[in-house]
Amino acid sequence: MSAEAPNPGTQPVGASGGGVVAAGATAQPIAKEPGSFRGKGLFFWAFPPLVALDLWSKQVVFAMLERVAKERGQAHLPEGHREPWNVFDGSLRFDLVTWGNKGTIWGLFQNSTVPLMVVRCCAVVALLWFVRNTARAQKVQQVVIGLVMAGALGNLYDNFIRDDRSVRDFLYFSGTWPVQWTFPAFNVADSCITVGAIGLFFLLWRDDRKPKQGPVS
Numbered sequence: 001m002s003a004e005a006p007n008p009g010t011q012p013v014g015a016s017g018g019g020v021v022a023a024g025a026t027a028q029p030i031a032k033e034p035g036s037f038r039g040k041g042l043f044f045w046a047f048p049p050l051v052a053l054d055l056w057s058k059q060v061v062f063a064m065l066e067r068v069a070k071e072r073g074q075a076h077l078p079e080g081h082r083e084p085w086n087v088f089d090g091s092l093r094f095d096l097v098t099w100g101n102k103g104t105i106w107g108l109f110q111n112s113t114v115p116l117m118v119v120r121c122c123a124v125v126a127l128l129w130f131v132r133n134t135a136r137a138q139k140v141q142q143v144v145i146g147l148v149m150a151g152a153l154g155n156l157y158d159n160f161i162r163d164d165r166s167v168r169d170f171l172y173f174s175g176t177w178p179v180q181w182t183f184p185a186f187n188v189a190d191s192c193i194t195v196g197a198i199g200l201f202f203l204l205w206r207d208d209r210k211p212k213q214g215p216v217s
Contacts, residue, residue, distance in 0.1 A: 039136035046146025047153065054154035054188035058168040065098045065170075084172065091177040099185045100166030105193065106184045113165045120156050124149065141203050147196030154189030 069075045069082045084095035103110040131145045158167040169185035
């Protein structure tokens with residue numbers, strides 16, 4: 001008597017040597033990468049030199065303009081009332097100034113210095129949480145988070161060290177073309193925050209537009 005051939009339709013899942021999953025079997029969900037700071041070197045390499053550049057540039061420019069103010073007989077004037085140092089002029093003008101900003105970017109919220117300090121401290125914690133949960137493969141995202149972190153730490157340093165809690169702004173642009181205009185004074189930290197925030201928005205927007213993978217049948 002010959003043995004019956006096995007019925008392929010009743011073969012248990014995983015019994016095939018080729019590892020073919022039977023029809024109707026549910027695929028196991030891919031495990032999410034656990035949050036960790038390991039493999040996030042780009043983030044930790046990005047922000048320390050930028051914080052150093054921000055603090056160094058503030059120190060150099062403010063010290064230089066302090067000497068210029070003494071030469072001009074303006075040392076008795078408050079920092080924000082001293083004559084700017086013109087770098088170049090024309091339809092685009094660039095000046096170095098010594099302005100203290102008690103608000104946030106573009107001079108907003110001037111009377112909310114302490115609440116802004118609290119918000120910046122919370123932002124630092126949130127950025128650490130964010131980068132911890134960023135996939136190690138997302139290298140660009142690590143860098144842009146590092147940019148925002150550098151800006152937050154650079155401005156927080158001024159908030160805690162300066163007597164009036166203001167942030168040192170020294171880059172001031174204005175122009176006459178196509179109409180007369182001025183741009184709020186800023187610093188390296190502000191530039192890092194702006195570039196990092198724009199980059200982060202673009203990355204999150206791009207990820208949101210990617211087609212979502214449906215369940216595997």
